[in-house]
Amino acid sequence: MNRRHEDDPVLITEAQVSFDEEFAARKRRYSVIMACRIPCLLLAGVFGIWFNLPLVAVLFIVLSVPLPWVAVLIANDRLPQKAGKVNRYRSDRKALPEVSEAQIIEAAEVLDARSHRTDGPRQEQQDGPDHEPPRTEQAPPRTGTDG
Numbered sequence: 001m002n003r004r005h006e007d008d009p010v011l012i013t014e015a016q017v018s019f020d021e022e023f024a025a026r027k028r029r030y031s032v033i034m035a036c037r038i039p040c041l042l043l044a045g046v047f048g049i050w051f052n053l054p055l056v057a058v059l060f061i062v063l064s065v066p067l068p069w070v071a072v073l074i075a076n077d078r079l080p081q082k083a084g085k086v087n088r089y090r091s092d093r094k095a096l097p098e099v100s101e102a103q104i105i106e107a108a109e110v111l112d113a114r115s116h117r118t119d120g121p122r123q124e125q126q127d128g129p130d131h132e133p134p135r136t137e138q139a140p141p142r143t144g145t146d147g
Contacts, residue, residue, distance in 0.1 A: 007120045016081075017079060022078065022079055026075045026076070026077075026079075027075070029071075029074055029075050030071050030072070030074070030075035033067060033074060033075075034068065035073050036067060037067045037068070040060045040061070040063050040064035041060070041061070041064055042068070043057075043060045044056075044057040044058070044059075044061045045057070047060065052099065063147060069147035114138060126128035141144070
């Protein structure tokens with residue numbers, strides 16, 4: 001019989017990421033997206049003031065406007081679930097091997113074997129007014145002081 005020892009480590013492959021790790025990843029994504037907004041605004045200033053290209057500056061400003069909204073949407077999205085292998089029917093697989101008759105245990109055989117072990121027929125429970133519950137052996141009462 002192949003039994004696992006208690007000291008062997010347990011491998012958990014289906015476990016999800018802990019809440020703390022997921023929250024840290026979501027904060028990191030939010031910070032990265034919001035950090036992209038700062039260079040967009042700086043580039044808008046550089047192209048608008050130094051190079052005198054207002055259309056490029058407006059383009060960078062328009063690009064930076066939806067970034068907070070996108071950052072919140074992406075940060076609030078949970079991490080994707082791990083892809084699990086779906087067990088589908090495949091006709092090329094072999095069927096389970098047949099079980100020989102010697103390995104099948106019939107319920108009637110088990111019940112017959114139990115009935116032969118009893119001393120006699122079972123007695124019906126007596127629920128009359130004179131019926132007392134079965135007595136069990138009790139320890140003698142304690143006498144003296146605890147000490």
